[in-house]
Amino acid sequence: MTSKIARFLREQAPPTPCLVVDLDRVAASYRALERALPLARIYYAVKANPAAEVLRTLVGLGSSFDAASEEEVMACLAVGAEPAKISYGNTIKKERSIRRAFEAGVRLFAFDSEEELEKLARAAPGAQVYCRILVENEGADWPLSRKFGCTVEMARDLMLKAAGMGLDPMGLSFHVGSQQTNTIAYEAAIAKVAMLFTDLTERGVNLRMLNLGGGFPARYRKPVPGIDTFGNAIHQALVKAFGNAIPEIVVEPGRFIVAEAGVLAAEVVLVSRKAKDDPVRWVYLDVGRFSGLAETEGEAIKYRITTPHDGKAKGPVAIAGPTCDSVDTMYEKSGYQLPQALKAGDQVLLHATGAYTTTYSSVGFNGFAPLKDYYV
Amino acid sequence: MTSKIARFLREQAPPTPCLVVDLDRVAASYRALERALPLARIYYAVKANPAAEVLRTLVGLGSSFDAASEEEVMACLAVGAEPAKISYGNTIKKERSIRRAFEAGVRLFAFDSEEELEKLARAAPGAQVYCRILVENEGADWPLSRKFGCTVEMARDLMLKAAGMGLDPMGLSFHVGSQQTNTIAYEAAIAKVAMLFTDLTERGVNLRMLNLGGGFPARYRKPVPGIDTFGNAIHQALVKAFGNAIPEIVVEPGRFIVAEAGVLAAEVVLVSRKAKDDPVRWVYLDVGRFSGLAETEGEAIKYRITTPHDGKAKGPVAIAGPTCDSVDTMYEKSGYQLPQALKAGDQVLLHATGAYTTTYSSVGFNGFAPLKDYYV
Numbered sequence A, B: 001m002t003s004k005i006a007r008f009l010r011e012q013a014p015p016t017p018c019l020v021v022d023l024d025r026v027a028a029s030y031r032a033l034e035r036a037l038p039l040a041r042i043y044y045a046v047k048a049n050p051a052a053e054v055l056r057t058l059v060g061l062g063s064s065f066d067a068a069s070e071e072e073v074m075a076c077l078a079v080g081a082e083p084a085k086i087s088y089g090n091t092i093k094k095e096r097s098i099r100r101a102f103e104a105g106v107r108l109f110a111f112d113s114e115e116e117l118e119k120l121a122r123a124a125p126g127a128q129v130y131c132r133i134l135v136e137n138e139g140a141d142w143p144l145s146r147k148f149g150c151t152v153e154m155a156r157d158l159m160l161k162a163a164g165m166g167l168d169p170m171g172l173s174f175h176v177g178s179q180q181t182n183t184i185a186y187e188a189a190i191a192k193v194a195m196l197f198t199d200l201t202e203r204g205v206n207l208r209m210l211n212l213g214g215g216f217p218a219r220y221r222k223p224v225p226g227i228d229t230f231g232n233a234i235h236q237a238l239v240k241a242f243g244n245a246i247p248e249i250v251v252e253p254g255r256f257i258v259a260e261a262g263v264l265a266a267e268v269v270l271v272s273r274k275a276k277d278d279p280v281r282w283v284y285l286d287v288g289r290f291s292g293l294a295e296t297e298g299e300a301i302k303y304r305i306t307t308p309h310d311g312k313a314k315g316p317v318a319i320a321g322p323t324c325d326s327v328d329t330m331y332e333k334s335g336y337q338l339p340q341a342l343k344a345g346d347q348v349l350l351h352a353t354g355a356y357t358t359t360y361s362s363v364g365f366n367g368f369a370p371l372k373d374y375y376v
Helices: A003-012 A021-035 A052-058 A070-078 A093-105 A114-123 A152-164 A181-201 A229-242 A254-259 A296-301 B003-012 B023-035 B050-058 B068-077 B095-103 B114-123 B151-163 B183-202 B227-242 B255-261 B293-298
Strands: A019-021 A042-046 A064-067 A086-088 A108-111 A130-131 A140-142 A168-173 A178-180 A209-211 A246-253 A262-272 A280-284 A314-320 A329-331 A337-339 A347-351 A371-373 B018-021 B040-045 B064-067 B086-088 B110-111 B129-132 B140-142 B167-172 B178-180 B209-211 B248-251 B262-273 B281-285 B316-318 B328-333 B337-338 B347-350 B370-376
Touching: A003 A019, A003 A262, A003 B110, A019 A021, A021 A042, A021 A052, A021 A229, A021 A254, A052 A070, A064 A070, A070 A086, A070 A093, A086 A093, A093 A114, A108 A114, A114 B262, A130 A152, A152 A168, A152 A181, A168 A181, A168 A314, A181 A209, A181 A229, A254 A262, A262 A371, A262 B114, A296 A329, B003 B262, B018 B023, B023 B040, B023 B050, B023 B227, B023 B255, B040 B209, B050 B068, B064 B068, B068 B086, B068 B095, B086 B095, B095 B114, B110 B114, B114 B151, B114 B281, B129 B151, B151 B167, B151 B183, B167 B248, B183 B209, B183 B227, B255 B262, B293 B328
Parallel strands: A019 A371, A042 A064, A042 A246, A064 A086, A086 A108, A108 A130, A130 A168, A168 A209, A209 A246, A280 A314, B018 B370, B040 B064, B040 B248, B064 B086, B086 B110, B110 B129, B129 B167, B167 B209, B209 B248, B281 B316
Antiparallel strands: A019 A262, A140 A178, A262 A280, A262 A347, A314 A329, A314 A337, B018 B262, B140 B178, B262 B281, B262 B347, B316 B328, B316 B337
16 A cells, blocks of 8 residues: 555545545556556556546556547546547447547547448548457456457458548457466467468558557456566567567556555445354455445455454455345455454455446445545 | 336437336336235335335335335435334444434344344344344345355344343344245245244244245246245245244345336447357447346346347347446347347347346446436
């Protein structure tokens, strides 16, 4: 936890649950990524945390932005981002949303299907478009399955069609899955997409950009490789694939930029056992899967938790949220241990919670208010 | 779909996604349950749909209310529910929330642990309390696991303790899991809890109430047994267990009351294939798991979907939401088929969506607004 966050929690004692984000830490992560990948333009994935304070900090650092919706495009423009620095990166867009983004000056759009290309040709004539390719997500804690991207063969067809439709097919993209802890995923994807890149270039398509997506991991319970490790592996894979003709490189980090900048303060509502001799205690917090911790689904993201009793004897726990829905259980199988002294009313801290928390909150499931957030 | 909903959608053409709920249908379900279980007092589970219009309709019908939080207690009071008709049914409550509900006149509280009983004794002295027992959830499409309830042995100890703490231990409860399609679950649970009921009564505890929880199913893709089937099975199980000394019976239906009263209108944003020869099309809607369809997690609740092309040739589809999160996929393995003619811009209807949709919506994941709802 940064000293700014500690001071804020101490001096303000805000009601829980709440998230406190240190904007200096956001800036530090941005700069670390810039240093690790000097070739790449950074498009911050707005969906990770779209707070105006975060966006404004990144505008100040010269960041570009990856928007998932018309609303996110407008949020970037509202804090002063130039339209030329915004990519509308969702492959699933209503035609009227494409039109509004185009009218607002956005010129870069993702696609992965014929129908989307037709919408782009109608609503964003002349725009730069890039096709998203399906790649393996092995090694990712939050894999992206088959929902996004198309096969290399289909991408080839669509990219060849795009120019004839009045669009500028300028790039290719992929995504190795979020919280990707293995550099091999990037190396394999770069090699795969580079073959198509070369193929299309030889067929006369004026390709200039390769978008490596996001996925760079944050540190949760376990250590992860540093960003330099990813930077080096990616650089080597690019040199291997493209020699001295490396195209413009784009990355779309979200989690890496904001996760570790945030700490979520929560209150223990209840500590109980299901039977007298049950070694496992159930610890119920005032935050859960429907008020910010959506990424604990399937126990995928395992947040580090600290308590006022750390250092004292610990025991196994299941950890759940405050609602009457049993799906609102964060951890039952991940081997969490918390102090035996923990009791209702204690404040606990969930670390590295700056990404994918606030906007996932439900509007009021079971009557509980959305997660409140502060930026310091 | 009811004629009132059809007319509203036709005449108002509201922007999608949106939910339209027919309040007459809410009232009809309430009355059907009253007829099927004449012995029971109905405590509507507010969390299923806490809209003021729904609560007001049920107040008018004489319903009682099961609240999951202080906020839900206040929502009931705000539309004119009497505090004596409100049960604070969540076993996980902050002490200050118990106190506020008690100060507002609520006298009935659930618990399943010693720590909760201590909180109740301090914050709601003299209140009526009931203990929730862990029972099997087999047969439920949305089972409730081990998050709630305690063993019979622990319940016995806690109920015996409660009187000495200045509380009125007046009942026992269980929950067979939501969307429970098997009457055996109720029969088995009643038999199990009745033994404890008798045991405690013999030990001098003045038990008067048995709370059967909710769980009564709505009709989604497949037919479910009618409410009379549940009513008969429950009545027989009660007679078998209690003879002519059946205690006051409480039920807490949520889904059964509101699900079938609602229709969700959505727009197809994109229809695509991952490869040219892939038989499966991906259909992306403007509503997804983070804007109301949370219960499609694990493909648990399978909504019936109708389109403008019904009757024409169909083919297999995966169905996903509009966000850049691949977890936002509703159906990939449930064998959904939709018309081949389906395309971007078409409006589709998801039926029986009146329960567990609106308040599950995220505040704005990926920038998308929460689900809008209308009551007609």
